[in-house]
Amino acid sequence: MTVRPADxxxxxxxxxTEVALGVQFNSIERFLTPHVGLLWETLREQFPTVEEHPPxxxxxxxxxxxxxxxxxxxxxxxxxxxxxxxxxxxxxxxxLLQFQRDRFVHNWRKIGxxxxxxxxxxxxxxxxxxxxxxxxxxxxxxxGAMVPNQCEVTYINHVPLDSGETIFxxxxxxxxxxxxxxTVRNLGSPEDARILLCYVIRNxxxxxxxxxxxxxxxxxxxxxxxxxxxxxxxxxxLTEPAISAVSKLLAxxxxxxxxxFTDITSPAMHARWGRLK
Amino acid sequence: xxVITTVGTTFAFDETAARLxxxxxxxxxxxxPEIGPPNTMKPDWILLTASRMARLLQRYWHRTDExxxxxxxxxxxxxxxxxxxxxxxxxxxxxxxRGEILQLQWExxxxxxxxxxxxxxxxxxxxxxxxxxASNEFSEITDKFWEWFPQSTETPSPLAxxxxxxxxxxxxxxDCVQTAKLAVRDASSLARx
Numbered sequence: 001m002t003v004r005p006a007d008x009x010x011x012x013x014x015x016x017t018e019v020a021l022g023v024q025f026n027s028i029e030r031f032l033t034p035h036v037g038l039l040w041e042t043l044r045e046q047f048p049t050v051e052e053h054p055p056x057x058x059x060x061x062x063x064x065x066x067x068x069x070x071x072x073x074x075x076x077x078x079x080x081x082x083x084x085x086x087x088x089x090x091x092x093x094x095x096l097l098q099f100q101r102d103r104f105v106h107n108w109r110k111i112g113x114x115x116x117x118x119x120x121x122x123x124x125x126x127x128x129x130x131x132x133x134x135x136x137x138x139x140x141x142x143x144g145a146m147v148p149n150q151c152e153v154t155y156i157n158h159v160p161l162d163s164g165e166t167i168f169x170x171x172x173x174x175x176x177x178x179x180x181x182x183t184v185r186n187l188g189s190p191e192d193a194r195i196l197l198c199y200v201i202r203n204x205x206x207x208x209x210x211x212x213x214x215x216x217x218x219x220x221x222x223x224x225x226x227x228x229x230x231x232x233x234x235x236x237x238l239t240e241p242a243i244s245a246v247s248k249l250l251a252x253x254x255x256x257x258x259x260x261f262t263d264i265t266s267p268a269m270h271a272r273w274g275r276l277k
Numbered sequence: 278x279x280v281i282t283t284v285g286t287t288f289a290f291d292e293t294a295a296r297l298x299x300x301x302x303x304x305x306x307x308x309x310p311e312i313g314p315p316n317t318m319k320p321d322w323i324l325l326t327a328s329r330m331a332r333l334l335q336r337y338w339h340r341t342d343e344x345x346x347x348x349x350x351x352x353x354x355x356x357x358x359x360x361x362x363x364x365x366x367x368x369x370x371x372x373x374x375r376g377e378i379l380q381l382q383w384e385x386x387x388x389x390x391x392x393x394x395x396x397x398x399x400x401x402x403x404x405x406x407x408x409x410x411a412s413n414e415f416s417e418i419t420d421k422f423w424e425w426f427p428q429s430t431e432t433p434s435p436l437a438x439x440x441x442x443x444x445x446x447x448x449x450x451x452d453c454v455q456t457a458k459l460a461v462r463d464a465s466s467l468a469r470x
Binding site for chain 1: 300346348349350351353354357358360361362396397398412413414415416418419423
C-alpha cells in the first residue's frame, strides 16, 4: 500500500465529507450494457447494490493561450443513447465504484457522523483493485485496452456556519486573511461570497500537466444545515498512457490538494480540525 | 437520434465526475439592463463547429455497418483544444472523419491547414509541408494559429447571423433540424449573457 508522505499536513478531524479518485480513458466502444452485469457479478459480494446514473461527459485539462473571453468553455457532446454510468455500492453505502465507457471512479462519502474517513492510502488501494479488476475484465472479453487520458482527485469539505454567523463571517473564519480587504466604505462587508481559484500543476520540467481548482460556496445539506462547501479538485493528463501511471498521478493530485487546503484555510480552523503537523 | 449539444461557460470543476455530496448551492444570477453592446464575445467559430460535430454523431445513428467511427471523447477533446488554440475571430473548420480520426480543415493563405485529432491527448497539425504534434500543451501551436488567423480589426460578426445561417440550413436539411434547434437555443442563451 502507498505510504503517506511524512511532511504532508495532517488533521485528526478534517471536515472532509467526500473523496473521489477517478481515471478517464479513451472510450471503449465495445463495452456494452450487458457487460456491466457480467462485471457486477465479479464484484457483487463486496458491492451488493447497483444504481444507474447518466454518463458524465469527457473533460480535459489543456494548456494554450489560457482562458478565452468569458472564461473557460465547457463542451458536452452526448447522445441520449450513451451507456449509463453504473454505481456498485457497498452495503454501508459509504463506498462505491463507478463505471462508464470512458471512466472509472472510486468514492467515499460520509453518511453519518460516525463514518470515519478511511484515508487516501486505503482508498487508493481499493481504487487500484477495482481498476485492475476492470482492466482484467476488458481483457477477458477482448473489449479493448484501457488507455488512460486524465486522472482526477476530488475532496469535498463541509464547514457548518456557527450559530448566528453570516455567510461572510464564515468565509472570513475559514479563509482568514484571504478576504481581508473586501470591506467597502459605507457598505461594509459583503453579504454573500463565492471563491474560485485555479492553479496550474507542473512537472519537474515545469511543463503544465494539470490544474488544481478550489471552490467555496454557501450551501445547505439535506438536513438543512447551512454550510460553506469547500471543494478541491486536482485533474491532469498522465505522463504515459498506462494504468501503472494512474496511481502516481493520483498521489500527486492528493498532495496538491492537501497543501492547497492547508495553505488557503486559516490557522484558527486548523486548530478546530486538530492539525497534527 | 437526438444529440445534445451545449456550449456554455462553465468552470472546470463543474465537470467533475464524482461528486455525490448532497449539498445544494444557490446559483448566483445577476440580471441587469443592457445599456450598450456587450464588450465580451464568445468566439465566432464555436457554434458552427459544435453543430458540425453534432451532425457527425447524428450520421452514426443511420449507419448499419461496423465501420470505425470517431468516439465522442475525441470530439470533446477536439473542442477543448480549439478553445485553447484558436483566436476568437477564426473561421469554423470543416469537420470530417477518417476512421476514428477527426479531421478539421481550414483554407488559409497558400494552402489547406489541417488539424487531426487521433484520440484524446494526440493531435497533429499540418500546414505547407510542416507538421506539429502535441498532446495537451499547445503554446507553440497556439502561436501558429494566431499567425494564421490574425485578429480581425472589424467588429466580429454578431451571433445572430450565425443563428440565422443555422435556421436557413435547417429549413433545407431535415437531418439538421434538431441539431440546429438545440444549437440555436444554446446560442440564444450565450447571446443573452
